[in-house]
Amino acid sequence: MQISELADRAGVTVKAVRYYERLGLLAPHRLANGYRDYDDGQLRAAREIRELAAVGIPPSKAAPFIACLGSGHARSDECPASVVAYTDGIAELDAAIAALEARREQLARRLASATDVVPPSPDQGTGCTVIDSLLAR
Template identity: 65%
Template structure:
């Protein structure tokens, strides 16, 4: 077949086929008149190169896969050279992810430091009050995303906390522990994601924390051994929140959403971030005893937890 037919059958451009030839991936036969002649094996090779490019393996690194096909293998990744190419690609991705994560951490730290500094001589607008709730917030609906949680054991995850101690979730103790999950806490001078108030259940993290603060001793009296807040924000961010709001309990940091993956917890996207949906776990002897989901309004949620504790004494 001619090069145009090959390109059409393989779903690429003629220019791409020419490029693969320069890399030595495609070697056509020659007709007596000097024209290139391609066969079905070339269609398969081009299709394989295109699929490899879709998972991040550039044509310049596709040689081991094509050679594997040329030796008669059914699949291009059945040879040692192909597996090595996979490993190299994964290693490069790991390096890129680590570099980007490091950059993001540094940028986040600089943002937080900058937002917490004053600017002499520069007029500022009043910061939003994140300790009260505006009217008209949408009420979240129960989508069943937490129905599976009661009775499940907490995973063996050790996560950092704002007090530097860390906590192993599977070892919270035989008594009751309250772990309330929230999206993110607003900080004075730092804008929340666009459209934040329009997301059902998003607004109100600071008010929820304050309600748990104000009823902390009541919770202890009702048989709760420990209270934790948990979000995907950094430890440094949460440490500032604990200090600013004078919380008598520590916050758990889970920026990689390990608990969400371990328990199948609901999350949502906002401002380019993956955030925890608001819910509260009552954990007893390492097992989830009760779940509050959805939660509304958050500024009275600690009192809701107290009501359930009074109805279900330990």
């Protein structure tokens, strides 16, 4: 099948398919006229890449999963390298969550200290004479 058909059937764009090729995740055969020719295995790989991206594993980290499919496994996560990729993805999410929680705590502390000095009512202005004078214009 040609690239546009593969993209349609996989639910991705032609640009995404070309990106997957640049990453080495897809390797279509070339016809005599130079056109790419994809088979059902590559369609399956493109769909898997899309599904992995939907759960947070970017195409740049999908190689172990595609290699697992390419080695004949029924599922892309039946290989040890895929399990490691899942573990790494969870660790990245945990780190991002911890960083967000720390930022939230900092904001909450700043909010708590700010509410001690800022007027509680909008009728009293912003509490900043420079801003109040700008708003009065």
